[in-house]
Structures are given as structure tokens and as C-alpha cells.
Amino acid sequence: MLEVGNGGMTNTEYTAHFSLWALLNAPLLLGNDLRSMSAQTLAIIRNAEVVAVNQDWGGSQGRKVRDFGETEVWAKPMSDGGAAVVLFNRSATTATITSSAAEVGLGGSSGYALRNLWTGATSTSTGALSASVPAHGVAMFRVNRSGALAAAPAAGTHQVGDLAWLASSNFWGPVERNRANGEQAAGDGGTLTINGTTYAKGVGAHADSAVHVYLGRACPLFSASVGVDDEVTNAAASVRFQVYGDGRLLAYSGVKRAADGPTALRVATGGYTTLELRVTDARDNANYDHADWGAATLTCTAPGTGSSPSFSGGNGWGPAERDQSNGEQAAGDGAVLTLGGVSYLRGIGTHAPSDLVVTVAGCERFTAVAGIDAEVGSATARVTFTVLADGVTVFTSPAVTLASGPVPVDVDVTGRSTLRLVVGGGGNGIDFDHADWADARLLC
Template sequence: MRTPPKLVLSAVLMIGVAFGGLAVDSVRSTPAQALNNGLVRTPPMGFNDWNAFGCDVSEQLIKQTADSFVSSGLKAAGYQYVNIDDCWMTHSRDPQTGRLVPDPAKFPDGIDGTADYVHSLGLKLGIYEDAGTATCAGYPGSLGHETVDAQTFADWGVDYLKYDNCNNAGSTTTQQYIDRYSAMRDALAATGRPIVYSICEWGVNSPWLWAPSVGNLWRTTGDISDGWNSLKSIIRENLPLYPYAGAGAFNDPDMLEIGNGGMTDTEYRTHFAVWSMFAAPLLIGSDLRQATPATMNILLNKDIIAIDQDPLSKQAKPISDSNGHVVLAKPLQGGDVAVALYNESDTAARISTTVGAAGLPKATAYRQKDLWTGTSTETAGTISAVVPPHGTAIYRLSKDSKWANLPPSADLSVTLPGAAATGSQPVVNPNTPVDVQTALTDNGRAPLISAAVTLTAPAGWTVTVKSSPIGVAIQSGKPFKSQWTIAPPAGAGPGSYQVSASAVYNWTGGSWQTITTTTAFVVAKPPPSGVSYLSDLDWLSASNDWGPVEKDRSNGETGAADGHTITINGVTYAKGLGTNAPAEIDYYLDGRCSTVSTDVGIDDEKNGSPANATFIIYADGTEVANSGAMTAADPAKHLSGSLAGAQVLRLVADDNGSPDSDHTDWAGAQITC
């Protein structure tokens, strides 16, 4: 659960963050045996109210969500747990029995009445509590009350418990964490009721090393937020933990944000695909009563759900990871393998691997099913796609003796060998032609016949063919390349513009195929001459962990302009940028600038916290300044670097793996052009 709004963590938790990792290896260096309670042999699927509603939980919401499970097809697709998060109870226990008391205004029929309704629909009910003296929202915690609370949950008909980590009474060491969470494990077991046990200690004390014998799943990261930087950061944290997942024991990178509106549908598809490759719980965190068709299409994708729910329950292993291009492979029951091509970067990219690297045995050819489109092709051994920025292609690969009946797999890319490498999206100037190359590659056994490639730009742009776009016969593994020039009109305003390439081709099976790819081009305004504050300029792109990047304010984590005066170690700044690490900001320079300079540090509003961040400046992808790790106790550091000839400036605040919300200031940031 998120500490509202991720600003206030108890001092004792902060101590745990600082020291918790030191004791892990002394406790256990290999994965523990999975908790033998027979539950969730595949990852749990369902709903949790916190991401969309926070404390605004009610019996009506839970019942309406359960109804939505049935009417929308979610129940049929495998979603079954309807989980209540924090704020469901009163602020005092029953003075006679010591039991927790449901808020009568929110739950007039009580938790047991709500459970009865959910159960009547063939679904299961989950509840929330905390392994501390109080929940994150300040309601009674279960520390010291494990026996009575577990029995209360069992009496109410609860099927799932999420157990949080706020206000944990000074608990810091790994053994203290094990003791607190084991106490509830034992209390739940003593009730005799099967209750799924979800440990939510935020990855503080490396729970993947000890929690398999304590709970059914355990949080591996801090709280997710509905933004790309948060999603990207959590994926990074969970990637190396594949050895620790298994049936009934799962790494939990937090609940789904799909449908909450803070990310694009492409990013939400990545969220769902990567979570399924992770064998992660699929707990919907959006308002299903208002879900869009795009949201439901993602959540109801039966082929990707099957990857998550595969009986082997293995988490995917990263088999390659370079320049923000990650390939994941997940073995499946029966010998198939799921492969995901994840593009963390801000530019469309061709990402590829081989069936051998993915773990498939040698064969003449393979069936490759695209799990987003549902279409199947044959591949000779290459698994490849042009993946949009922040996107993920996901496939199921199988040995198939009837591969010759399938069209060959192919991919189509658009590259700009004549354009500057920007480190973000390709940037072009109005009325200035740039060279573009298309490449159609046959990844199958059969050749592509009579291929024709077209390139389409927005209205008013010019597109000129420089070499033939017609390929008579394209052999396996041989890309067919065509050269083009494109140019935006003189009056093109700043913004992102889509350029699309399409190819039609035949094959020996005799059916025409079409493939399309799109690349975003950015028309940007060059900076003015002289010295400019970056907070007075428009950026190319900005991503932030919590809330938007702020201009001339610290980061307030929620909405625009909700921060304060930038202050680092008692020094205030009227100008600058307020970010929340991990964060990235790109500015277009057009090769016109010479230097960048800024003071950097953790804002004073984080004094007393374990905030820890590194500030890095890049010019066209080359590092030109680095602060090293900084804490909230450090005075500001001055960074400067050369921008000579650079097209794009990138400011990066790295959270160094800290789960705290790091308020990272770029104070007085300037460029000279």
C-alpha cells in the first residue's frame, strides 16, 4: 500500500531502509522453500481499490466491482479476488472483544456481509492490515493482535490478506521482519481457513530471500505510481529476481495501474505484458465501472493471461539487455517459450533475439504467435520486431511441424542515418530534408515475394523516394532496404509527428501480408541565444516518478505547482527544476549551445529522510557531469559540462534504488547558447 502520498514514512522504516540489506545474507543466501498452504499455485488475479480510490473505499464499491467482474468477462478470464485496502475500519478496536470494527458508514453490512455477496458471485474477498501498530493511513494495526485479527478475518469469510509495513515499532533487522510477518502466517494457519498471505514490506529487507516460507507473495519494490518513470523503475528492480519465484511463492512488483489515465495505452500494454512475464499478481487498480474498451482489451487478453497463469509459474529471465532494449524469455509447460521484446527507450527500435537464446530446442522452423494480435507466423529462428518507445512485443514460440502453412515472420524498420543521435526521439527542423531508410526483413523460411514498401508523412511534409521500394524476392535473413528523404514544411510548429512505413508482400503460401511501423519525429524550437534558465524553456520530454516536473518549485508529488521554493541545505533558489527521482528531462539544443550549469541536491523538505540520488547530465548520450550519490544532509553541488555541437541535453536524477521519494532539485539550471 502507498503511504499517502508517499511523502511520510516512519522514522523506523527509514532506519530499516538504511540498514536492512546488511543482514540479509546472514539469514539466508538461497531461496526459502515455498509456504506449503496449497494456495495460489499460479499468481493471484483480481482487484485492489487503493490505486484508484485511496481511502474512498466502501461496501458499494466492492459489490459493484464484483458485479463488473461477472458482467465484463473478467471472472471468466480468471480474475477472482476483490480486495479491500486501507481505511475500511474504525479508529478503535471493540473494547470488549479487542476485534477490529468495520466502519459502519462505509460497510453497513460489515465485512462478513460484503464477503457473502462476493462469494455469492463465485468470487473471493481480500482485506488489508498492517504488521505494525497502525496502518499507513493511521487505523489500528495488527502487531501484537495477530491471533484475534486472523480469527476475525476467518470468521468474516476473508480469502486474502495484504499485510503492510508502516509504523513497525522500530523493526529494522531481517530477523525482526521475519518474526513480525511469521506471527501473522502462524495465526492465519491456526484458523484453519485458507487465506492467501500477501507480504507488503516494499522490498526493504530482500524478502525474496526469506518470504517464500512465510507468505504466498511479497512486494519487491516501493509503491507504484501511474506514470512511465515509476513503471520503468519497478521493472528494473524486479528483473533480476527471477530465481526466487515459483508456484505459490511470487515476486510482487505492486498492483496494476492500467486504466487510471497517467500512461499511454502503449505503456499500459507494457505493464500487462511484463507483469505476465514476471509471473506477477494481476490485481487491477482502476475503476472498472468506467473502464474504456482499450483498458478491457488489455485486461482480458487471454493469451497474455495464459503466460502469467502458466502452471510452471516461472518468472521470465532477461536474456539480453542493452541500450534500453530488454529481451525476456519464460519457459512454459509443454515446452513452449514466451518471449517479450521490451523497449525502455524513448525511440522506436528493432529488437531481436533467437529461439536458441530463448531456450527452444533445434528445429527446422517454429510457430511464432503474436499475443497482441493473435496472429501466427513461422520463423527460421529469429524473433524480431520494431517496438515503439515504451512498448513491448510479446510472442509464444512453439516447435511446429506444420510451419510451412504459416506466412513467414517479417519486420519493418525506419531509421534516420543522416539525422543526429538525440538520445530521445528523432528531431528535425522545418524545411530541412533528412535521409530516411526503410528495411524489410524476412525472418521466416519462405522468401517474401513481390514486396512493396511505402513511406507516409503528415500532410504538408515532403517525401521523396531515392531508391526502389520494390523487392522481387527477399530471402530469409536478408533485409531489403530503400532510401528516402523527408522534410517538414517551413511552417511546421513544435510537436511530435508520426511517419509511417508499410509493406505488402506475398509468399509461397499465396496470401498477401501487410506490415506497418510508425516512428515519431519531433519538430522542436531551438533555444535562444545567450544565457537561458532551463525552467523558462520548453523541454522535448520529461518523466518523473511522482507528480509532474516542476518549474521554479520543488516537487510536490501530485499536481502542477504543488511544490515549494527550491531549498538545498538552507540555500534558496528562485529558479530551477523540481523532480522526483527517478526522473529524466530532455531539451533540444540544435547544436547551438556551449555549456550547461546547475546546482543540484535533495530539497530540504526531505531532511531527516533516507533520500539518496545521483544527478547526471548527458549531451547526445555522452555523460558530461555526475554528482555522485547525494543525501538530504549534503549541501548543493555545482555541476557544469560542455554542450558543444550537441543536439539534445538530458538531465537524469537516479534514485540509486532508494524506496524513498527523492525530491531532486536542479537549482538555477542554465544553458549558454
């Protein structure tokens, strides 16, 4: 319920209020007296370009991407491939707020077109975003790539710690390449170590942290082992790891603490132009939050367009679910797909026995993470995953249980027309056999 025009705030504050709710995709419900609106109130709520940001569903709400204390940067990916950006000044004096195209998920271009949604002014930039923002106010922009894109990474396997980064930010000291975060000067950290396991390569950070990497739509897989570095033993350490593609959340870990072992992250990134590796605190504070992306690795091929597959076919209990687990009853009754301590925003939730058909004509690869969903607490859950391409078996998993953890699926589908994604019982009946093709993605 909006406060615009209700009294008690300035028009600058009303503008900030309206901008943030629009960026967050909130229903814009007017809470003021419609019989007596001032011209200034009407000008705010009738700004068609700001309302268009609210109504555009680009796959993600807006979110805070940087917090400087009294000033903040918020961004939302838009369906046209650009981003809406709000620079928010919480302080009592005018402040200059600076961000970048890379920080809002748009790195890799030689130029950008900017439009100020409150003044109507247009401008160009090579990547910098900056504005003088009044106290308690905002500057709001639409930002789009307008220049030539950088060359994609070469085909092969790349360590993120060795790549050039588009941008990075960190709570204490710089984000470290191939070493833990020592909080002060660059290079002051030790070997990346999570619960006794060491990593020669990776990224050492301190929440809240972000690393932005250019993919050029050519890197279909990101993998890492994540956790709190062993240089921290305090029980107050608590972090969460998040992976974004073009500003959209793809996967996130559960809360990781100092005593926990590493969690394996394997995320399909095919078709995305930029990658963001973010670490946040666990909604407490950032004390002791030293976080490692151990062996952070990108597998790159040739540029292509990625998409979540559509499917049809039969399922053991209730319908197979798109982008959620199988709740066994009505469509849409599942939860976030969660395997091995990692939650995925995209994928297919099934229950054995399941046999789904996916059209793959014109595509090159199908990838997924296959396993028993965490909503199942029973050790008796046991399934096998099989992929058939035009009737030929191209992948078969061993028996998968909660204890065994998920298995990666990476299948070449070049020249194929259809895939069958088959889940079978593991030989002990089908009780509790909630099986996910998490992060299922086609590279075409």
C-alpha cells in the first residue's frame, strides 16, 4: 500500500518510495485520498516509465546490489536485456552515488545508453553510473548495452581466480584471487581451506561480497566448493553463497558456518552474458564471515543461447513440476528445488516412475543436476536417472539417494530431435522417490 500523497513526507521522499516499490515488482496500490490529489502526487503515480519497470517481468525482482551505508544501489533485470537501476540516498544531505554497468549485471559492452526515468534526460556511458542524489531521494535509470560486446572466453576450462573480472566488491579489504580473505591489503590471506580441504585456486571473500565475470554466452557450466574458510573458527560466522546470471538468481547455498564442510555448487550458466558470484551474511551481521569459492571453475565452449526446457509426459505422483519440486498432488504444490544443500530456481521436479519428453532440435547440450529433493527426509528414497536421445541411451546414473548426493548430467544433443528424461525406482519401490532434474538447461 503506497504512501504517496498521504502527507508526512516530502515529494522527494514520495518519489523514492514509489521508485523502490516499482523496482521490487510490488503491486502498486494507491493508499491516498483519490478525491484530492495534488499535481505533484499525480505526476509521481502517473510516471509511465516507472510503472513500466514495475510491470515488466524480466525474470527477477529488483534487489540491493551494493550498500555503502547511507547510500545504496538497487537493480532489476529487464525483459529487453537491460536493467532498471535506483540510486538511493538514505542520508540527510545530498550525496553522489556511483555504480557501474558491470555491478548491475550489464558488463562486457563498449558503451551504454542511459535514460533518467524522472527527468527524461538521456546520456551515454562507457560503464560508469553516477548521479547527485538529494537527501532521502533517488535517481532512477534504464540502462541498456549500446556498444560492441567483448570477446567471449576461449573454449576450455578457466579458473575464476585467474580470469579478468568486470567488477568486484567486498566488505573487508579486496576480494582475493586464489587465496583466503585476510581483510586488509591485497594478498594478505592464506591458502583457501574449507573444513580441512585446501584449494590451490578460487576466490576468497568477506560478506557482503560480489565478483562479476564476463561469459559472453559461451560458458555453460560454473562449479565450485563453497564454505567458511578455516582461518575462522568463531561460531558467529554464517554466510550464504548465491550465483546470478545476467542479474537473475540461478542457485544459492544454505547457510554455511565455520564447522561445516564444503558444499559443491554446480550451476548451468549457458546463454548468460555475465556471471555474479555473491556472498551475503545470514541475516545476522558480517562478523567473521570469511567465505571461500574453492576451485571456482568455468567450462566454456562456443557462444549460444540457453533456455529452460519445456516438457510433456507422465509422472508417478501428481504432475511433473516446472521450477519446483514435486508435491505429489495438484500442480504448483511443490517447493524450491533443493539438492545437496543447494537450491535451484529452475528445473523439473518429478516422482518416480517418470518419463518426460523434451524437444531439443537445433540445440547442442542438455545439462542438469539430478538427485533426491531435500523435502524427502527418508533414507529409503532411491532412484536412477536416464536420458535417451532419439531412443538411444546417452546417460544413465548409478542409484541416487539422499546420502549419495546429486549427480551431474551433461549430454551432447547435437543433431537430435527429442530427449526422454526417465526416472526409475532404485529397486526398493517408489516410496519417497522425489527426483529433481534441477537447473535443467538447453544450450542452443
